[in-house]
Amino acid sequence: xxxxxxxxxxxxxxxxxxxxxxxxxxxxxxxxxxxxxxxxxxxxxxxxxxxxxxxxxxxxxxxxxxxxxxxxxxxxxxxxxxxxxxxxxxxxxxxxxxxxxxxxxxxxxxxxxxxxxxxxxxxxxxxxxxxxxxxxxxxxxxxxxxxxxxxxxxxxxxxxxxxxxxxxxxxxxxxxxxxxxxxxxxxxxxxxxxxxxxxxxxxxxxxxxxxxxxxxxxxxxxxxxxxxxxxxxxxxxxxxxxxxxxxxxxxxxxxxxxxxxxxxxxxxxxxxxxxxxxxxxxxxxxxxxxxxxxxxx
Numbered sequence: 001x002x003x004x005x006x007x008x009x010x011x012x013x014x015x016x017x018x019x020x021x022x023x024x025x026x027x028x029x030x031x032x033x034x035x036x037x038x039x040x041x042x043x044x045x046x047x048x049x050x051x052x053x054x055x056x057x058x059x060x061x062x063x064x065x066x067x068x069x070x071x072x073x074x075x076x077x078x079x080x081x082x083x084x085x086x087x088x089x090x091x092x093x094x095x096x097x098x099x100x101x102x103x104x105x106x107x108x109x110x111x112x113x114x115x116x117x118x119x120x121x122x123x124x125x126x127x128x129x130x131x132x133x134x135x136x137x138x139x140x141x142x143x144x145x146x147x148x149x150x151x152x153x154x155x156x157x158x159x160x161x162x163x164x165x166x167x168x169x170x171x172x173x174x175x176x177x178x179x180x181x182x183x184x185x186x187x188x189x190x191x192x193x194x195x196x197x198x199x200x201x202x203x204x205x206x207x208x209x210x211x212x213x214x215x216x217x218x219x220x221x222x223x224x225x226x227x228x229x230x231x232x233x234x235x236x237x238x239x240x241x242x243x244x245x246x247x248x249x250x251x252x253x254x255x256x257x258x259x260x261x262x263x264x265x266x267x268x269x270x271x272x273x274x275x276x277x278x279x280x281x282x283x284x285x286x287x288x289x290x291x292x293x294x295x296x297x
Contacts, residue, residue, distance in 0.1 A: 042067040045123060048102065057089060058096040065103070065121050074119050101125025107231070113242045115229040162199070163241040165206030166248050179207035182217050186240075189225045192233040199237035206244035214252040223247055 044063050051059055065074050076094070080087045097103040104120040168175065183203055187194035195203070210220045224240055233239060265278040272289035279286075285293070 043123075048123070051100070054096055054100060055093065057085060058093040061090065061093045062097050062102050062121075065097075065119075066123055068121075074121075109242075112227075113239060113246055114227060115231065115239070117229075117231060162202050162237055163245060165203055165241050165244045166209035167205050168208040168212050170212055171205075171208075175208045175211060176204055178217065179204040179211060182207055182221060183240075186221070186225060189221070190228060192228070193225065193236050193240070195237055195240075203237060203240055203244065206241065209248065210244070213249055215249055 044066060048054075048062050048066075049059060054062070061079070068074065076087050076091050079090045079094075083090065085093075094103060098105065102122055102125055104122060106118050106120060107115055108118055109115050180200060183195055183200045207220055210223075211217065224243055228239075265280055267276050267278055268281075269276055270286040270289055271284045272293075273286065275286055277286040283290075
């Protein structure tokens with residue numbers, strides 16, 4: 001009875017003491033083989049790379065834009081030249097990124113008066129930082145104003161006044177008429193420059209100031225219609241007023257008045273020889289008759 005079986009375990013083994021089960025081998029699933037980057041890399045958040053609502057093209061385009069250096073072109077034409085998806089699909093992907101806050105488009109005016117659209121890429125749409133960190137400038141906090149009365153929804157808000165334009169030193173009707181006709185014809189060069197009567201009356205003195213400085217109507221028209229932005233012009237009169245004031249040419253150089261030509265008298269007949277000659281009304285004889293009379297005297 002006291003003989004022990006050396007092959008038998010001294011006590012029952014629990015499940016924890018037994019060997020752990022071997023993991024099952026799956027045929028699918030990704031296996032990461034990562035190497036630490038030291039140059040030419042960008043940090044992309046999983047909220048973009050694994051976004052549940054963005055399309056695959058929008059996710060890839062968002063990652064590509066975040067990897068570009070500052071100032072790189074990201075308009076539709078530049079992206080379509082880089083990739084093979086085409087302008088329609090790229091435009092749709094940009095709209096997706098803009099709707100979810102990964103892109104923001106801002107319209108700014110250059111010193112020359114041109115309005116351009118700048119694209120801002122945000123790597124964390126809901127957590128904006130300083131511009132030096134993410135390239136997304138933080139919006140200023142606006143203090144809410146207390147309104148005593150709410151405006152009626154059907155009452156239109158007053159429009160902002162147009163910028164001031166130069167004034168001519170001469171207000172001749174013919175000069176203002178030429179300026180008005182020039183502004184009225186801008187719509188034929190670009191339909192977006194079709195102006196109202198009120199805007200034309202405001203801009204006409206500025207065009208007249210250019211015309212009186214020896215600038216031809218063709219040159220004025222070229223200065224107002226060249227290098228216009230591709231975006232729709234919501235208020236073309238404001239853009240034209242800015243150009244008339246900012247690009248006003250200098251006055252023409254001073255020109256000394258020319259010597260007036262000698263007077264030209266009418267023809268009359270000499271009382272002495274009846275020959276025709278030109279002379280003032282006070283002279284009744286020609287030069288030869290006057291010379292002969294002076295010799296005999």
